[in-house]
Amino acid sequence: MTLRTLPADDRVAMKHGAGGRAMRALIEQVFLRGLDPDTRPGIVGLAALDDGAAFPVGDQWLVVTTDSHVIHPRVFPGGDIGRLSICGTVNDLAVMGATEPLGLTCAVIIEEGFPREELQQLQASMNLACREAGAPIVTGDTKVMGRGEVDGLVINTTGVALTRRLVRDNGLRAGDVIIVTGTIGDHGMAVMVSRHGLALEGELQSDVAPINGLIRAALDAGGDGVVAMKDPTRGGVASALHEMAGKGRVGVLLEEGALPVTEEVRAASELLGIEPLHVANEGKAVIGVRAEVADAVLAALRAHALGRNAAIIGRAIAESPGMLILDTGFGHRLLAESEGEPLPRIC
Amino acid sequence: MCLGIPGRIVEITGLTAVVDFWGVRKQVALDLVDEPVKPGDYILNHVGYAIRRIPEDDIEGTLALYEELLRETDGGDLMAEDVAGELGSLGPAHPKGEPS
Amino acid sequence: MNGTTQMKFRDPARAKALVDRLHALMAEIGRPVNVMHVCGSHEQAMARFGLRATFPKSLNMIMGPGCPVCITDQPEVDEAVALVMQGATVATYGDMLRVPGTSKSLADAQAAGGRVEVVYSIDQAVAIARTTTDPVVFFATGFETTAVTTATVLLRDDLPSNFTVLSAHKFVPPAMNVVAGMEESLVEGFLAAGHAAIITGWGIFEEFVEKYRMPVVVAGFEPLDILAGMVALVELVGRGTPAVVNAYPRCVTREGNRRAQEQLWRVFKMQSGHWRGIADIPEGNLEIRDEFAHRDARRVYRVDPALAAGDGPSDLAVQCLCGSIMVGLKTPHDCALYGKDCVPENPVGACMVSSEGTCKIWWQYGGRPDVAAMIGGAR
Numbered sequence: 147m148t149l150r151t152l153p154a155d156d157r158v159a160m161k162h163g164a165g166g167r168a169m170r171a172l173i174e175q176v177f178l179r180g181l182d183p184d185t186r187p188g189i190v191g192l193a194a195l196d197d198g199a200a201f202p203v204g205d206q207w208l209v210v211t212t213d214s215h216v217i218h219p220r221v222f223p224g225g226d227i228g229r230l231s232i233c234g235t236v237n238d239l240a241v242m243g244a245t246e247p248l249g250l251t252c253a254v255i256i257e258e259g260f261p262r263e264e265l266q267q268l269q270a271s272m273n274l275a276c277r278e279a280g281a282p283i284v285t286g287d288t289k290v291m292g293r294g295e296v297d298g299l300v301i302n303t304t305g306v307a308l309t310r311r312l313v314r315d316n317g318l319r320a321g322d323v324i325i326v327t328g329t330i331g332d333h334g335m336a337v338m339v340s341r342h343g344l345a346l347e348g349e350l351q352s353d354v355a356p357i358n359g360l361i362r363a364a365l366d367a368g369g370d371g372v373v374a375m376k377d378p379t380r381g382g383v384a385s386a387l388h389e390m391a392g393k394g395r396v397g398v399l400l401e402e403g404a405l406p407v408t409e410e411v412r413a414a415s416e417l418l419g420i421e422p423l424h425v426a427n428e429g430k431a432v433i434g435v436r437a438e439v440a441d442a443v444l445a446a447l448r449a450h451a452l453g454r455n456a457a458i459i460g461r462a463i464a465e466s467p468g469m470l471i472l473d474t475g476f477g478h479r480l481l482a483e484s485e486g487e488p489l490p491r492i493c
Numbered sequence: 494m495c496l497g498i499p500g501r502i503v504e505i506t507g508l509t510a511v512v513d514f515w516g517v518r519k520q521v522a523l524d525l526v527d528e529p530v531k532p533g534d535y536i537l538n539h540v541g542y543a544i545r546r547i548p549e550d551d552i553e554g555t556l557a558l559y560e561e562l563l564r565e566t567d568g569g570d571l572m573a574e575d576v577a578g579e580l581g582s583l584g585p586a587h588p589k590g591e592p593s
Numbered sequence: 594m595n596g597t598t599q600m601k602f603r604d605p606a607r608a609k610a611l612v613d614r615l616h617a618l619m620a621e622i623g624r625p626v627n628v629m630h631v632c633g634s635h636e637q638a639m640a641r642f643g644l645r646a647t648f649p650k651s652l653n654m655i656m657g658p659g660c661p662v663c664i665t666d667q668p669e670v671d672e673a674v675a676l677v678m679q680g681a682t683v684a685t686y687g688d689m690l691r692v693p694g695t696s697k698s699l700a701d702a703q704a705a706g707g708r709v710e711v712v713y714s715i716d717q718a719v720a721i722a723r724t725t726t727d728p729v730v731f732f733a734t735g736f737e738t739t740a741v742t743t744a745t746v747l748l749r750d751d752l753p754s755n756f757t758v759l760s761a762h763k764f765v766p767p768a769m770n771v772v773a774g775m776e777e778s779l780v781e782g783f784l785a786a787g788h789a790a791i792i793t794g795w796g797i798f799e800e801f802v803e804k805y806r807m808p809v810v811v812a813g814f815e816p817l818d819i820l821a822g823m824v825a826l827v828e829l830v831g832r833g834t835p836a837v838v839n840a841y842p843r844c845v846t847r848e849g850n851r852r853a854q855e856q857l858w859r860v861f862k863m864q865s866g867h868w869r870g871i872a873d874i875p876e877g878n879l880e881i882r883d884e885f886a887h888r889d890a891r892r893v894y895r896v897d898p899a900l901a902a903g904d905g906p907s908d909l910a911v912q913c914l915c916g917s918i919m920v921g922l923k924t925p926h927d928c929a930l931y932g933k934d935c936v937p938e939n940p941v942g943a944c945m946v947s948s949e950g951t952c953k954i955w956w957q958y959g960g961r962p963d964v965a966a967m968i969g970g971a972r
Contacts, residue, residue: 159704161938168938343720344713348517413515417538418713419496475605476816477643482957485937489687490713492540492739493495493633493661493947495634495738495788497814497844522716524745527852537791537844540686540735541714542742544850545791551843555813556601558842559821562828563610 161486164380168486170195190312195389197238197376198305200312207312209244211235212304220268220298223336224352225428228271231301233356233428234379236279240358241375241431242314243365244307247358249284250276255300258293268299279356281305313365315386317373318394320464323440325433327360327447328353328455329406330383334426334488335414342490344418348410355429360452364433367446371439376432381484383459384423386432387470388483394434397466400481402474406455419491424484434462497537499547504532512538602815603642611820612647615827619649622831627653627779628823629921631769632786633660633947634814640954642816652827655779655921656954658768659786661735662688662947663919664868667906669761670694673732674901676759676890677707682725683759684710684718685732692946693910696903699732715746722756729753730890734761737792740879741853744860747881747888757890762879764863765789766797771874772920773805780807780921782830784822787813787841792857794849795839806835813841860885869943870916907941909934915942918951925952932956 161168173195184191190200198211215231232250239247252272256265276283283303332353339346357377365372374394378386383405391398407415407422415422429452435443440458447453470481500512505523510530512521519541526536526543535552536543619626630636636656639645648654658664671694677683683699690700690711703709712718715731722729733743740762747758769783785798790811798809808829812822822840829836839845859882866878881889890896912930917923925931925944935941937953944950 157701157704159700161700167936171938342711342713343717344519346517346519347511350517409516413517417496417498417514417517417519472643474641474643475603476608477646479640479643479646480957482937486691489690489711491496491688492686492713492735493688495736495786497738497788497791522742522745525741525850525853525856527850537788539738539788540742541716542745544738544741544788544853545844547843552601555818555841555843558840559607559611559817562821562824563607563614 164484164487167483190314194314196315197241200242203308206308206310207244209239209242209307209309209312210304211238211242212302213238214300214302216297216300217337219337219340220264222340222352223350224332225354226268226271227299227301228268229275230354230428231303232272232275232279232281233354235303235305236281236356236358237377237428237431239305239307240361241377242309243312243375244309245358245362245365247279247281247305247307249282249306251285251304252283253287253289253302255289255291255296257296257298258290260299265299275356279358281356281358311365311370313372313375315374315376315390316393318390318396318398318434318462319373320396320462321437322373322396322434322462323437323458324387324398324400324460324462325435325440325444325447326378326383326406326457326459327357327364327431327433327453328429329408329411330378330427330430331407331411331415331422331425333428334382335411335420335422337426338418338420338488338490339414344490346414346417348413349408350410350414353427353429355452357429357431357452360447360450361431363446363450363453364443368435368439368443371436372433372443373436374434378427378430378432380426382422382424382426383432384421384470384481385483388468390432390434391462391470392468394462395467396462396464397469397471398460399463400460400470400472402472404457404459406457419493420488423481424488437461495539497539497544499535499537502530502532502534502536505530510536510543512536512543514538602813602817604817608816608820611817611824614824615652615820616649618824618827618831619651622827625651625653626781626827626830627655628782628784628826628830629655629657629772629780630784630786631657631659631765631772632784632789633663633950634788635659635784635786635812635819636951636954638814638816638819640957644816644819654784654823656919656951657772657783657921658868658871658919659765660919660944660947660950661739661763662692663915663943663950664763664871665689665692665734665761665943666867666869667693667695668898669759670698671898671901672891672896673699673730673759674702675897676730676894677702677709678900679894679897681728681730681894682708682710682721683730683732684712684721686713686734687711688947689732689734691940692943693940694901695906695910697901702901715742719746719752719756722753726755728755728757728894730757730759730894732759732761736763736765736786736789737857737879738788740861741792741850741857744856747860747885748856752888757888757893758881759890759896760861760879760881762861763866763868763877764879766793766801767863767874767877768868768871769801770804771872773801773807775920777922778920782808782810782826784826785809785811787811787818787845790841790845790849792850792853794847795837795845796847797849798837802835802837808835808838810838811841811845813844870913871919909941913942915944915952918944925955928952
């Protein structure tokens with residue numbers, strides 16, 4: 147999908163980190179333009195703007211991805227920044243087809259005065275997630291910055307993994323079936339509700355989890371028929387599908403009634419006026435598969451504990467490349483990307 | 494212009510109610526609602542305030558009104574049954590079954 | 594209304610029947626019909642549920658000045674930005690954060706280090722004020738539906754002394770008069786905002802109908818509410834019947850919410866004011882009464898909007914067509930900035946900011962393209 151040229155802002159704002167168009171524009175305008183292009187053939191590099199990079203090594207691909215984690219609050223219903231920092235990277239590897247991480251690096255920047263006890267709790271949480279993912283931390287770095295120089299804690303993790311088959315986010319073709327591996331919007335909604343002091347009581351829980359095992363199940367069932375994957379984090383399923391549709395030069399026709407959404411997320415969405423398709427997930431994948439393997443992939447996903455609510459939500463079409471079209475059950479409409487962090491609204 | 498969401502009152506303490514919205518509960522202020530409310534009643538929430546008690550009868554009443562709008566489809570030529578100043582089967586501006 | 598009952602108003606089969614009825618009515622009328630809604634939430638719901646794609650082509654539903662975010666005037670945003678720059682904490686609804694003032698939005702002020710808090714309810718702003726001795730100003734926007742919540746809070750006697758309100762509240766009914774009275778107006782009937790009418794009651798429209806001789810239908814926001822409201826409105830237009838119909842009887846009464854009205858008018862009075870891009874609307878603004886001057890940020894602080902206005906509006910802002918778009922005289926496609934210099938992440942006009950703004954909705958939901966054609970044979 148081509149980006150419109152946006153007037154240059156003189157300051158970086160929160161929207162530039164929110165995973166939508168503003169962030170991609172910043173990356174294109176500052177980083178892609180500023181860095182010397184990588185012209186080596188056969189490498190999936192920065193210009194691909196995929197979930198990670200990939201190098202051919204023998205008959206395999208070495209996949210590398212990195213992610214820095216900052217979140218308020220650091221502990222939220224269903225998880226914390228420790229768990230998030232492991233899952234984010236493991237999942238980025240997984241959606242490129244690399245489901246068995248060789249190891250992760252972990253770099254932390256800690257604000258002076260940070261409570262040791264909380265650090266220990268977060269470390270325990272990281273450890274548990276590493277165990278679930280089968281992804282050991284193999285090296286790390288620790289820095290402390292002065293009070294006020296960094297906000298609490300920043301965790302960066304980098305993951306490496308080998309895979310025989312690389313799955314990109316640009317592989318959609320007309321006729322492919324779009325699957326989401328479970329309910330959408332759980333993470334972002336749980337965090338938003340605790341962040342804005344909205345005092346909603348109920349089972350709003352982040353879905354943060356390592357899904358490499360789940361993705362392995364899908365790949366085993368679908369083989370070469372699994373043609374495109376992405377983890378719908380910031381910007382939600384809508385952003386992930388926009389990228390997939392743009393890069394694959396197809397339209398995507400979604401069926402609103404088929405979207406798996408928990409009652410609680412649906413309720414919070416109605417109350418706050420937010421579209422669940424724009425809300426972040428941290429334990430889900432959007433998978434494009436050839437039609438003939440769709441049922442097998444769906445069954446494999448549903449047989450996995452993290453994929454019980456997996457659903458076919460739409461399909462790729464030749465018309466309207468780069469666009470998402472939502473069948474609401476009443477009519478059709480276009481679904482835009484979110485332009486920043488979703489905010490509760492009153493009107 | 495104003496996001497208004499219906500919910501059901503679970504409990505009331507003073508001027509504050511705990512209201513259930515499809516399984517999510519939220520405190521809602523009762524300072525503005527113009528009729529007595531009790532647990533089990535439906536209210537319409539706007540920015541954390543109940544601005545209306547929604548009588549259950551009126552939910553059915555509204556649906557009935559919509560059915561009436563449809564029934565006129567069978568009535569043939571609309572313009573022929575023209576009755577200026579009257580609204581035909583749509584009824585008066587103040588539909589029946591509504592508390593005043 | 595939870596669960597199944599709410600869903601009754603989202604029943605696609607009943608919706609289809611109402612759409613068919615709408616098509617049949619338009620065929621009987623046999624000419625184009627122009628009607629206007631004055632509620633951004635109507636536009637939002639039509640867009641969200643894809644209803645526009647089902648309307649007869651000859652039925653032109655114009656989106657009127659119904660978005661309180663869009664019609665909040667630039668100097669009002671400037672006042673809020675100035676208060677942040679003068680060191681106050683400004684709390685406001687999420688809708689207002691990215692609305693541009695003359696040269697800055699509250700999000701810009703926040704990026705520059707100012708204290709801006711997004712709240713869902715005025716009570717959260719009061720709670721913030723209780724945690725500090727610094728000034729906390731609630732930038733209060735919205736129509737009467739929202740203004741009543743500001744009023745009820747200002748009537749409480751236990752508010753912290755550092756809490757004040759910057760009112761940009763607006764009152765809807767006077768704006769309908771202005772639009773209906775415009776010579777170039779094509780509007781033949783109004784779909785009135787159901788949630789504002791909960792407060793005012795539908796009786797308030799009787800005088801309007803009398804004066805302008807055009808029908809008003811009060812409608813709710815679920816798909817069936819909107820479609821039923823439109824069927825009723827088109828029927829009235831077709832018959833040439835100027836009347837008020839309440840198509841949202843489960844929420845709206847003739848008298849409205851008297852308890853809320855009483856509180857509203859104890860705290861606020863009507864005042865003429867400019868609605869962004871539209872016109873001066875006589876009695877369209879809600880101003881805090883003298884009795885509550887100590888809660889009125891404009892009177893407690895020396896607010897200097899010039900501080901926020903900077904060098905004045907950009908060249909782009911001058912070209913913005915939001916005003917004409919909001920009264921239905923222009924569409925976003927008529928605007929040279931739309932989708933080019935003006936996009937949601939870099940809005941020039943407020944219509945591209947608000948979730949209810951025409952431009953934002955057209956951008957987000959694809960405006961009024963023929964979506965059926967866009968999916969071609971895929972369906």
